[in-house]
Amino acid sequence: MEWDQMVQMIEATVQVENTRPGGDRRISTGLLVSAPYWDGTPRTVLVTAAHAVDPSETPEIRIGWRFATEDGGWSFAPQPAPLEIGGRDLWARHPERDIAVVEVVAPPSFSARAIPLSWLADERDLDQQGVGPGDQIFTLGYPRGLSSNRAGFPILRTVRVASYPLSPIRAFPTFLIDGFLYPGNSGGPVFLQRGLDGHPLILGLVTQQVDQGEEPLGLGVVVHAVYIREALAVLDQQSGAGRRRRAA
Numbered sequence: 001m002e003w004d005q006m007v008q009m010i011e012a013t014v015q016v017e018n019t020r021p022g023g024d025r026r027i028s029t030g031l032l033v034s035a036p037y038w039d040g041t042p043r044t045v046l047v048t049a050a051h052a053v054d055p056s057e058t059p060e061i062r063i064g065w066r067f068a069t070e071d072g073g074w075s076f077a078p079q080p081a082p083l084e085i086g087g088r089d090l091w092a093r094h095p096e097r098d099i100a101v102v103e104v105v106a107p108p109s110f111s112a113r114a115i116p117l118s119w120l121a122d123e124r125d126l127d128q129q130g131v132g133p134g135d136q137i138f139t140l141g142y143p144r145g146l147s148s149n150r151a152g153f154p155i156l157r158t159v160r161v162a163s164y165p166l167s168p169i170r171a172f173p174t175f176l177i178d179g180f181l182y183p184g185n186s187g188g189p190v191f192l193q194r195g196l197d198g199h200p201l202i203l204g205l206v207t208q209q210v211d212q213g214e215e216p217l218g219l220g221v222v223v224h225a226v227y228i229r230e231a232l233a234v235l236d237q238q239s240g241a242g243r244r245r246r247a248a
Contacts (some may be wrong), residue, residue, distance in 0.1 A: 006193060009200055011113040013140040013154040015064030015147065016048050016187060017078060020057050027145035028052035029154065029188035030063065031205070032106060034114040035232050043103060044111045045235070046081070047228050048187030049207050050093040050100040055083045064152045065107055074151030081105075092235040097173060097227040098207040101235050119191075120225040121201050123169045129195055131203065133164040139206060139220075141188030143181065154188070162219060169224050174207070181209040181220040190222045204228075 016030040030048040037043050046063065053061060062078045069075055081104045083091045091102040106114070121129075131137075140154040148155045159179030166175050177190060188206045195201030202225050210219035 005200055008113050009115070009138075009189065009191065010140060010153060010156065012110070012115050013189060014046070014066075014110075015078070015142050015145075015152055015154070016046070016052055017062040017064070018052055018054065018058060019062075020054075026052065027142055027184045028186045029141040029184065029206070030102075031140075031187070031189045031202075032104075032110055032114040033101075033120075033228070033232075034111070034116055035101075038236070042111065044106040044114050045232065046102040046104050047205065047231070048100055048102070049205065050098045051207075052187055053083065053091055053093070053100040053102060055091070059083055061102065063104065063106075064147075065110065066152050067107070067109070074149075074153075076147075076150065076152035089238055092231060092238055094227050094231040094234065097223045097231075099205060099223055099227050099231045101228070101231045103235065103239075115189075115202065117229070118197075119195075119199055119202050120228055121195070121203050122226050122229075123167050125195065125201060126167050126169075126203070129192065129201060131161065131166060131192070133161050135161045135192075137161060137177070137190055137192055137203065139177070139179070139181075139185070139188050139190045141181070141185035141206065143184045145184050159190070159220070166224075169226055173227065174221050174223050175204070176210070177206075177220045177222055178218065179220060180216065180218045181206060183209075185209070185220065202228075 162178040163175035204222040
């Protein structure tokens with residue numbers, strides 16, 4: 001079961017591509033989350049770094065879907081995902097943190113493996129789990145656009161918590177991890193393999209690497225997962241779902 005849940009984390013992580021005017025191709029990482037509408041209707045949302053989504057430059061992003069083939073292999077098939085449709089924004093960003101969420105129409109195999117909201121850590125989870133400096137955790141991503149194979153699966157890496165303290169989250173909205181990260185890792189999930197409830201616990205999202213001048217320091221900045229929930233709330237408010245939920 002533990003191995004299967006690690007595989008689910010891998011399968012829910014996808015490559016995100018944003019092509020700027022002039023053809024500059026920017027790769028980042030995204031995590032698919034199951035975030036149903038107010039009435040329980042299923043909805044799949046892509047969570048990534050806000051700087052990876054810029055509708056002023058392009059009206060869509062491309063998501064690297066992967067499909068099993070009849071011969072036992074995999075095919076990598078990036079497809080466009082619009083950021084608005086019919087004048088309605090399908091995306092939202094957190095007002096203060098480098099997190100964006102995009103409502104997507106995912107292939108059924110991806111929707112089925114999207115991460116439940118319950119896997120996103122809050123401050124209570126951090127305290128109960130006793131997450132602290134030196135703890136070994138994991139991250140998934142596409143450093144410099146690289147994937148683990150031709151099928152487009154993300155690269156799994158081990159890192160360690162490099163900050164103290166991690167809470168209270170409002171006082172410390174980000175924390176550092178010890179590990180070399182690169183352009184392309186932005187938006188990748190940072191997680192414990194197994195939390196107290198037996199499933200992976202997502203601590204946050206990579207938003208940047210730390211450099212001193214032009215020298216990389218082997219550190220990354222992670223925004224706490226509570227801000228993912230807040231970005232989802234912004235998306236609900238934009239679509240009117242928040243108002244309908246209160247009325248219900």
